[in-house]
Amino acid sequence: MTRWPDAVRTPEDRDREKLAQNMLLRVSDWNWQNITTQRVISAAVAVFDNERCNRPDLLDVREFYLSEISSREPGAFLDGMVGVYIDSFQPDADHTRNLANALSMRSSDLGGRHQKLITALPQVFTPDDAPQALAQVMLETEDAYTKLKSIGLSSPHTSGLAKAAHKTFIKSLRPDLAKAHARQKAFNWLTPKDGPVLQAGAGLAVEALLSVWHERTPPDELRNELSEAIIAAWNDPRLHAGGIWSGFDPDLRAVLLRWLTHQDMKFFCNMVTATQNSHMWPPRRDFWLKLYDEKMIDEAWVAFGSEARRYAENNLLRGGKTDMNRRFARQLDRGGSTSLLIMRIGNKIIVDGCHSYKTHIFRIDDINAPALYKRQYYCDDIMRASRNSKPHNSIQNWSQWVLQHV
Template identity: 75%
Template structure:
């Protein structure tokens, strides 16, 4: 039987879905068609696949409680009780799993009906039922599934192995995810727990989780609310978060729209520090000037003294290449989104743009002067822009100083910020 089992596994892997999930724009039409057919009891020209696709619409979040569709829901529950084993019964297990909501009436109704037919399920859902014996007990199923997720090294692959073809979109998996996260959260300072979390959030063979990801990233940052991780870990976490859910300085939607502001502030502090370190490390490695080291130490001390509120880097072309090869270790980092570009002077100059209180401060590598603008100055360069022109900044600046005397320069900066 091994050859037969392997053939079955191959088929299930290539065609994981029992039923096609209808597009949102088609769902109302499908639901009303089923209402008409159940009322007229006319089944001419309809397939089992279409009936199951309609079930997805009837039991989705927008329609599961609609009173006018009650006869259609009753039809599906009746058919679960009487229909022979096969595509319909297996399809309804998929509808139950995907539309699962622990306290919802439709979930309990589907669970009760399907529990009576557990012995008639096809191989995929029989396998899932064997792995999660409380599958048709809505109060138990999420906890059992969360236990498997917690015990597995790679929960995403584990859920696919036991029969959930789309773990991130399943309502049952989303319910289990909350429990899974609560169990991992106290240990997220440890590499093992973080690895398990990221295996779920950003699977190697799947899309990055979006629904519920905000709570997961909050839990990841909450560990470091009152302390700071080592630089290497801080950089790794910053790059992983930005790669998965965009830079919160550039994007306000997605997980960032309802994000805990105190935890978002933690990430923003990390990003400010990271961008300053990227700039400083790049200049240290590529510029041989005795005047750079004290400038670097001055800026980093201002950050340590909590004077620098925000920072953004605009790399020239050579510096961007250096940063990609030596500073940004994550292969997922999009350099075009992660940093700005400095385009004047043949892109040889790189800029560090900072907000210090109500001032915008621009410093550059080589002999580029430091420029200070008031935040409300319309000519002040904006943080987080894509492109910068260092000569244009220099021309509109009315408050600038060279680094020819470091003590005089540093005193000037402190006086004007």
């Protein structure tokens, strides 16, 4: 077998069964013609992955790899099998223990990269201790993602060992996540500057970030910062049911939805306050925010007209995390001069608009009621479909009418 670079080439899922079966045939026939070390290691990734690591028909292949670890000369094969062990790591799994035992006997024969890993993590080949020890390494640094790469874990988010450590890392950070320092540590790991956003296991972390605020409300700036960071990384749960949101704690999801409702109302109100001089707007704004504070408004969604959209992008959004095209809907009638605030209060949909646009109230089961979270709206179509509306020319009468109809 020829030498190959000190890295494990991860085969595509569709190729893994073919690789495993080819290796089974070679072991059975003891035929090693026309095969490279690289292909042997790629097959090992398949044989020891979650789908195949316990398959009885591949037992002889797994035994072959363990035997080769004990007898193979130092070089590409041994170093490649360390990568297979780290990536396929599962606490309490037989294949993990077997690989750890075999590799620990050859630890002094491993290459420089893995010697560095052993120095940083002496427990690496002790499966019962390795996840906790790696989590401690993560806790002791400001940037866990960069640290793990520096000690030899080339793909920190996807390796099985790091996934096991992730749970302990987040559990340990959880009591301190109300503090900026701990939150930054969490986000440096979850959304690294020089790496991909963590997906597998991220739900656990986002639940931890939100659980701190289950019984209390963070300051507006922090609430906005957290909600924008979360939806930028893992999508808006109002628009996406999959990903981390499919198995998310419903009570904590409700916390985030309440934040987003508040944030969307504030975006709308701040935009109108800055761009409209009507004396009737401040009491309207105060009325809607009072209903929110009284927990009457269940959901809210903003459809910005083109003018307001430009203003919001230039003046209201901070930190560069918000994608306007995903974060807000568009209002397309009237040349984009009107923006809409669409709310749900119980079984009613309320549509309010800037300038002289009337407030419209629909029953949620009305086929003409505008649905929340659409990508675009037409304010004149909503107006024509409405059978229950009122202008704002008398704020007292208007507010009484809203309360009466919701």
